[in-house]
Amino acid sequence: MAAEASSELIPVVTLLGAAVVAVPLFKRLGLGSVLGYLAAGLAIGPFGLGLFSNPQTILHTAELGVVMFLFVIGLEMQPSHLWALRRAIFGLGSLQVAVCGAALTLVGMAFGFSWPVAFIGAMGFVLTSTAIVMQLLGERGEIATVRGQKIVSVLLFEDLLIVPLLAIVALMSPEAAAAGAEGASRWVAIGIGAGALALLVAVGLWLLNPLFEVLAKAHAREVMTAAALLVVLGAALLMQVGGLSMAMGAFLAGVLLSESTFRHQLEADIEPFRGLLLGLFFLGVGMSLDLGAVARHWPLIVAGVLALMLVKALGIYAVARLTRSTHADALDRAVLMAQGGEFAFVLFAAALAGRVIDPVTNANLTAIVVLSMALTPLAVLAHQRFAPRAALSTDGAPMAEHEEGQVLIIGFGRVGQIASQNLLLLGATITIIDADPQFAREAERFGFKVYYGDGTRPDILRAAGAERAQVVLVCVDDASAATQIVEACRHTFPHVRVIARAFDREHAAALVKAGVHLQVRETFESAMLMGREAMLALGTSPAEADAVVARIRQRDAERFEMELNGGGLVAGRPMILGNLRPPQGEPEQACPGFAEPVAATDAGPAR
Known part of the structure; x- marks a missing residue:
């Protein structure tokens, strides 16, 4: 019995040990914590030392880290602030997705893929990694800046985009021949999603604050922590049942509680779980990098990573300049968002299940996304080290001229x-x-x-x-x-x-x-x-x-x-x-x- 208990602790100790060793080492080298987690996951995963055989199980659990991260971001965004960002979310976000999606689809077709496969690969790569970008922005202290808010707005739009993309994948599936029955079921799915969203908004507006008031009067700290976790996980589950993004459910719950008197208490209660699970997510991403697939198809994968990151970066830069960002801000955004993201795995899995792409293509596309995520911290570090220091924009700033004061x-x-x-x-x-x-x-x-x-x-x-x-x-x-x-x-x-x-x-x-x-x-x-x-x-x-x-x-x-x-x-x-x-x-x-x-x-x- 004791031997079984100790064997169950081995994976936990291994994960914690890998993170404790790798992350401080990589931060000491100036490479950042994200790359440390990815390297640690690669080292202990099935394609490294083989200490773990099924990284998907860890990834499934660790996605809660991304969910909690977006809940905390939601707590910082009052509805009025979110409304002020509406143009950036839907205007800048949709423009960037449209330009990059079209350009990346052409890149996929140039590599010899059919247009459906190229489109799936392109849209998976368009969905930037919220976890990596938000982590890097947080380490730089730029989430609340004007530059950071534009990036957050685009990330929010891309998270919303996963829902229609999954519907498009279902339409592209060869099994979607029976259009009548499928059409009816799709309308039912849309209705369920809308109902789940409406229920979440109603609960957030009328039930959450009274609930926390009752719990606060009980003076039980552990119950407040449990309630905070219940809100986050409950919102994520409700959105998942409705066929929507768990992360968006948590973000919306955070926004609904952003003006609550309990927002700081909630953020403090969630923070330890968020950090630990987010690190676990990066470990899982590192484990999922199939080195065998990379070795067998390395010319395609290496060329794909370089081409897709370069084209996406150029598209982001062009959109940023078109929307009147400075050269420095546009270049920084292009370097920071040039990778694929975690929602690409969801999209590729749905396309594989619907037989839109085959298993080999799925493995190659997944490897390309993971490698792009691993290269992003290095690209950001190189940009910070070698790019010329940007001059501060003084446009619109009042200048002192012949002022008088005591x-x-x-x-x-x-x-x-x-x-x-x-x-x-x-x-x-x-x-x-x-x-x-x-x-x-x-x-x-x-x-x-x-x-x-x-x-x-x-x-x-x-x-x-x-x-x-x-x-x-x-x-x-x-x-x-x-x-x-x-x-x-x-x-x-x-x-x-x-x-x-x-x-x-x-x-x-x-x-x-x-x-x-x-x-x-x-x-x-x-x-x-x-x-x-x-x-x-x-x-x-x-x-x-x-x-x-x-x-x-x-x-x-x-x-x-x-x-x-x-x-x-x-x-x-x-x-x-x-x-x-x-x-x-x-x-x-x-x-x-x-x-x-x-x-x-x-x-x-x-x-």
Whole structure:
């Protein structure tokens, strides 16, 4: 009995071990996690070491990873946002599918296939891998960007396309001769699909939120997790029963819950399962690569991979340029989406079952798609490494020109936005510039006038009104750029007071050397506040806590001044924030109940 139990654990341990070894190794080599999973699956699969004999079983289970991934993406897309993307989904998506589908069908016919086989192969390759593209976009942090949203829109359209494509395959089947009976059954299937979709929307609108409210009141965390899984898998099952895509069902469920108060809880509950099953999916794809078929028909497969990826990339690039994307965005989209996808396996399996294609053609087409998926991370890596860095598009971004304000804020991220609130409540006039043109274009929607500009350039600072400002706040999220901005301000506008955000002690020293009037170490200030609150929680009086904080600030300022002097700076240069004395009347000694508070600060450089 124990031997049987241990033998059942061997496949699980093998899968986990392969992923744990391969993924960190490939990420360390800069090749990405997707390629690591694919390589691991190939190594342990039936065409590698032979530790697994049936990768289709794993793929069938692992498809739930893609399902959960689309549910999480759906949670991020409110209906209003999705409606705003309607032109990209149906306009850009349909145009890209039509152009690439026609071009790839011609490629298939040029390889000697009949038009039905060429069409099936082409449309399978048109269906881009949602799992790979979304994973790569997520690793690059571009899902929420304008560029990323266009790619997501096309992926959504392609996922919707699997339903009519499966219907077309059924029509192309030689067994579809009895048109009357088949026609009636097809209308029944359409009705079932529409009914399943309507039922899912109704449940999402009227039942899910009340259900989660009841479960939340029960205060049972594991039940909330079970409910989240139930929503995802239930929506996927409902769409599968209706003959639609499981992934689209999960995505729609996510969209319906995107404005729910429970969306963040749902996302946190789903995330561990999503990541694990998505990795399992990539392992299954790697296992399904038939090296024997590749060896027997390698000229056809290699030529097919190269030709189809190249033609699809050219089609995507042409469509992107036609729809007014920049050269850099079009090229990036072409490289990222030039592969076939997981829905190709579904389409090829349906075509094989309907005898539209034979088993040898199915094996060859599957190998071409899998190889294209494996090559995509390498192609993206090569593009990032060798393609010239794209210049940011400033079209539509307001430019600062002869602006005037009491305060000039450079960088309007987290720090800049918070710092501006005090000034706005005071009634001060402020001018804001940011180096991200997209942010400058969109900030007006939130009531801010943000100008595009590179704060390291004195001419931009002059146009933004630095010469006439009383204070310049440097809030950029880049230590090197912040130092350059301070140097430019102090050299070109020496009369203007400059206050800068410092990332750590080393950066603070660099800002002082650059001539900043006041630098604020973000980590030091937040840590001091946390320490004070902790002392209050332990029963210390506010006066005692302030005395401890003041002594630590004094010692830190003295040490900082000593470090600057040791580096050749003379005392009396710009003020260091935190150089405060104890409150008036308070003794410079440790507070009751505490050890010497400054001892810890001598142990090492405070960041």
